[in-house]
Amino acid sequence: MKYFTVEILYGLIAVAGGIAKYLAGYINGIPFSFKMFLSSVFVSGFSGYMFAIMAITMNLPVPMQFMMAGTGGFFGDQTMKYIMDYLHSKLK
Numbered sequence: 001m002k003y004f005t006v007e008i009l010y011g012l013i014a015v016a017g018g019i020a021k022y023l024a025g026y027i028n029g030i031p032f033s034f035k036m037f038l039s040s041v042f043v044s045g046f047s048g049y050m051f052a053i054m055a056i057t058m059n060l061p062v063p064m065q066f067m068m069a070g071t072g073g074f075f076g077d078q079t080m081k082y083i084m085d086y087l088h089s090k091l092k
Helices: 002-027 034-057 062-075 077-091
Strands: none
Touching (some): 002 062, 034 062, 034 077
């Protein structure tokens, strides 16, 4: 149960990072769209969670894992591209 709770926190922090990015775009003049907001939250949550899992496998300290979850959520699809590039370089 302990690990499940921590993983939920990773996801929530990742979603918060995605919301922060979307709202920053809104402040900079991008019109608000509820559909785009929801898709941004979903992609950010997934990518931030994957980034946190990568931090866990790299044995980084827990505060760094949370930081990577938020950063991964903020960068969304850019994060997923980074992870795929990293995995391709390691699997060659």
